[in-house]
Amino acid sequence: MSDASYLGDHVQRVSPRIPVASPSDYVLLLKPRVMSLVVLTALAGIVLAPVPPHPLIAFTAILAIAVGAGASGALNMWYDADIDAVMSRTAQRPIPAGRLEPESALAFGLVLSMLSVFTLGFATNWLAAALLSFTIFFYVVIYTMWLKRSTPQNIVIGGAAGALPPMVGYAAATGQIGLASVILFAIIFVWTPPHFWALALVKSDDYGRAGVPMMPNVLGADRTRLEILVYAVLLAPLGVAPWLMGFASPVYGAASAVSGAYLVWLAAQVYRKREGDAARRASMKLFLFSISYLFLLFLIIVGERALHLAGIV
Known part of the structure; x- marks a missing residue:
């Protein structure tokens, strides 16, 4: 082996690995x-x-x-x-x-x-x-x-x-x-636990390996299901509050009431279905719908205000 090739091989073996991050990272x-x-x-x-x-x-x-x-x-x-x-x-x-x-x-x-x-x-x-x-x-x-x-x-x-x-x-x-921003804060604050706990029920093994004390790992899956249902019941009327307080339209009121009721129904399914694939599917369904629920509420608020400012409604 030549000196040059030996040196190159040695450098390759002893040089530390340098991470190469792309813009996407x-x-x-x-x-x-x-x-x-x-x-x-x-x-x-x-x-x-x-x-x-x-x-x-x-x-x-x-x-x-x-x-x-x-x-x-x-x-x-x-x-x-x-x-x-x-x-x-x-x-x-x-x-x-x-x-x-x-x-x-x-x-x-x-x-x-x-x-x-x-x-x-x-x-x-x-x-x-x-x-x-x-x-x-x-x-x-x-x-x-x-x-x-x-x-x-x-x-x-x-x-x-x-x-x-x-x-x-x-x-x-x-x-x-302002009061309107406090109400929006409250909606997201109450939405967060049932949203993340639904995922935590599915990923409890992951959190257990990582040592993260998520509720299913510390207090058990049944207690988590009960907490999810309680928060969902609190969230449903809170989601209607922007219409009740006058800074959203009846369209928002109807959409938030119907979607909030469906969210509670999904949470009830999570509470009821506690074993096997049925429990996993119920939790994932609630997790995914909860994202759509929050996006829907805020999209309607933004859309209504945009139409109002444009003089369309």
Whole structure:
């Protein structure tokens, strides 16, 4: 073997493996599906403002809130890389799959966090920026670093982070926190436990391997099913509240009532079906419909306000 070939082979064997991340890996860090829901709910907060902001201001606010949500996702993936590596649902995320260094994700998340908060503050007002900053802090520090690994109530308390975007959007448009944004916050806050616990029932083995104290693993599947049903029963009338309080139309009222009743029925099926594939199917059906339920409610609110501002209705 020549010296050159020996040297090349030696370098190849002793050189550390360098992860090569693609742009799509950085997009995955942002949790785009979660970001889409954040954008929609924040937009609902903006359009419910008594006086709509200038379109450029509204666009900048939505962009900053979206970037803040993405920053939260990146920091969450950085801290939870050890958990993600042992869960089948998350093992192929960029960090546990070895495509991205944890330090790169941390730097990416911190830069986006600062950029989003200061952009929102300069473009709108500092109340909105403070709320966005608190949202990022709550999700990353309170939920990800503390609650997620310490209590089966992690989703209940941590759900506040995911419920804040309508308040951030409303504050960006008005400089204050209004009753309408509080109602939207409450809807998302109460929606979060049955949504995530339905998935946790199906993925309890994953959470068990990762040592995450989700409710099915700590208090049992039957207790989780009962909690899901209770929260669904609370959510159904709360979802109708925007119509009852006058900032959504009867169309919204009817859609929210019917979809809320169906959500309760699905939760009842989860409570009733406790064994085998039937239990798994019931839980997944509730999980998937709960996503559609929340998107439907906020899409109607945004659509109605858009038509109103356009002078169509």
